[in-house]
Amino acid sequence: MGKRDYSMLGADAKRAVETGLAAAEWYHTDIPRKEMKELMQRADGPAIRDTVILFGAMAVFAGLGIALWPTVWSVPFWLAYGVLYGSAMDSRWHECSHGTAFKTRWMNDVIYQIASFCMIRNPHTWRWSHARHHTDTVIVGRDPEIAVMRPVVFAKVVLNLFGVLDTIDGVTRMVKNALGQVGAEEATWIPVSEQPKVIRVARIWVLIYAATAAVAVYTQSILPFMVIGLPRLYGAWHMVMCGLLQHCGLADNVTDHRLNSRTVYMNPISRFIYWNMNYHVEHHMFPMIPYHQLPKAHERFKHDLPAPSLSIAAGYAEILPAMWRQMKNEDYFLRRDLPATAKPYREEFHTAAMPAAE
Amino acid sequence: MPWVDACGTDDIDAEDLIRFDHGGRTYAIYRSSDDDYFCTDGKCTHEDVHLEDGLVMAYEIECPKHNATFDYRTGEALRAPACVNLNTYKVKVEAGRVLIEI
Numbered sequence: 001m002g003k004r005d006y007s008m009l010g011a012d013a014k015r016a017v018e019t020g021l022a023a024a025e026w027y028h029t030d031i032p033r034k035e036m037k038e039l040m041q042r043a044d045g046p047a048i049r050d051t052v053i054l055f056g057a058m059a060v061f062a063g064l065g066i067a068l069w070p071t072v073w074s075v076p077f078w079l080a081y082g083v084l085y086g087s088a089m090d091s092r093w094h095e096c097s098h099g100t101a102f103k104t105r106w107m108n109d110v111i112y113q114i115a116s117f118c119m120i121r122n123p124h125t126w127r128w129s130h131a132r133h134h135t136d137t138v139i140v141g142r143d144p145e146i147a148v149m150r151p152v153v154f155a156k157v158v159l160n161l162f163g164v165l166d167t168i169d170g171v172t173r174m175v176k177n178a179l180g181q182v183g184a185e186e187a188t189w190i191p192v193s194e195q196p197k198v199i200r201v202a203r204i205w206v207l208i209y210a211a212t213a214a215v216a217v218y219t220q221s222i223l224p225f226m227v228i229g230l231p232r233l234y235g236a237w238h239m240v241m242c243g244l245l246q247h248c249g250l251a252d253n254v255t256d257h258r259l260n261s262r263t264v265y266m267n268p269i270s271r272f273i274y275w276n277m278n279y280h281v282e283h284h285m286f287p288m289i290p291y292h293q294l295p296k297a298h299e300r301f302k303h304d305l306p307a308p309s310l311s312i313a314a315g316y317a318e319i320l321p322a323m324w325r326q327m328k329n330e331d332y333f334l335r336r337d338l339p340a341t342a343k344p345y346r347e348e349f350h351t352a353a354m355p356a357a358e
Numbered sequence: 359m360p361w362v363d364a365c366g367t368d369d370i371d372a373e374d375l376i377r378f379d380h381g382g383r384t385y386a387i388y389r390s391s392d393d394d395y396f397c398t399d400g401k402c403t404h405e406d407v408h409l410e411d412g413l414v415m416a417y418e419i420e421c422p423k424h425n426a427t428f429d430y431r432t433g434e435a436l437r438a439p440a441c442v443n444l445n446t447y448k449v450k451v452e453a454g455r456v457l458i459e460i
Binding site: 023033036037040042098099100103105124127128131134135191193194286287288 | 374404405406411412413415420422423424425427436437438439441
């Protein structure tokens with residue numbers, strides 16, 4: 001395949017449509033309807049519990065950070081608050097965008113709006129963006145959420161550990177949207193009827209940031225931005241650490257999530273922050289399953305999936321060499337073996353990608 | 359419009375749906391927890407995804423791909439990414455059979 005064009009308006013986007021890669025039928029593990037219905041069942045309890053813990057912890061950490069400001073003793077509390085703001089809010093944004101975190105719709109919607117603000121992701125733009133990510137997962141030119149493009153540029157990855165590029169992108173889009181503009185690429189996945197909502201939210205956010213700036217100027221302190229805005233930078237690392245594990249180093253332009261997504265076992269704290277999205281093959285295969293049911297889904301499906309990475313470190317031991325090779329060879333990717341109990345990959349659907357696999 | 363025999367009442371579990379194909383088109387037939395029956399177009403109005411693997415909760419059907427939600431009694435799109443309502447069709451039950459007017 002060689003050089004990739006990741007633009008939603010470029011040659012690869014057109015090719016994906018022409019070759020049937022766009023909006024294709026994807027592989028799913030067979031599971032009886034009765035079991036699937038049980039796995040899909042919604043509940044409010046787990047997400048209410050986790051949300052109380054999350055916002056409670058944020059209030060405590062931010063309170064201690066403010067109380068100890070500007071001494072060095074405030075640093076650990078800002079680091080903890082930052083991870084909850086700049087990383088845990090990413091997973092809340094994600095689950096609530098699917099509408100699966102809570103059973104009650106308004107609860108999903110409230111947390112979705114708050115999390116979208118923290119992540120500087122317009123809730124309307126990104127709802128459509130994420131829908132496209134699920135339709136065309138890691139299809140070049142179709143998926144607007146490919147975290148690491150090929151050839152890999154490590155400087156971009158490092159900058160995003162501190163949320164730099166994402167924040168610049170988010171703020172730029174917010175300002176453009178607030179000025180009444182919707183970008184040409186965004187317009188490819190946001191229906192025209194929804195675009196006024198994009199603009200309205202952006203204008204509200206600009207007002208919130210303007211109020212924060214006014215308080216900062218009035219108090220002659222950056223403290224207000226330590227609470228609102230800056231944690232998107234200094235707390236992003238955990239989101240990036242987990243997010244890169246989702247698809248990096250694996251195949252692109254295939255229609256089997258077992259080839260382009262990765263499940264990784266993680267410690268309980270990271271799973272709380274990441275809301276179980278470490279079960280990423282399962283999530284992509286069945287987005288209807290709420291986060292609190294994913295461990296059960298993993299047990300049910302694992303006979304048909306590649307073996308998971310056994311830890312975050314094990315995941316990176318696999319990813320980093322693959323990314324290194326992708327700096328020079330854009331076609332290189334890791335092909336994960338399936339267990340003997342799994343249905344084999346449908347090679348006929350992936351002929352373009354397979355020759356470069358290892 | 360003719361009435362078409364689609365399925366038996368017991369072919370659908372309570373609070374669930376099945377797929378029904380007829381005349382080159384595809385439909386979704388629902389049974390509510392109150393044992394009322396309803397029929398809509400089979401595919402989500404957002405993308406070309408059949409609702410048959412979706413989740414029925416009360417009077418709502420959620421698309422299995424992107425979680426768009428519809429009221430299957432009226433076809434109303436309740437949640438993005440669906441913005442267009444589903445078509446609905448009249449249903450009646452006779453002698454243990456579900457008939458739809460299509």
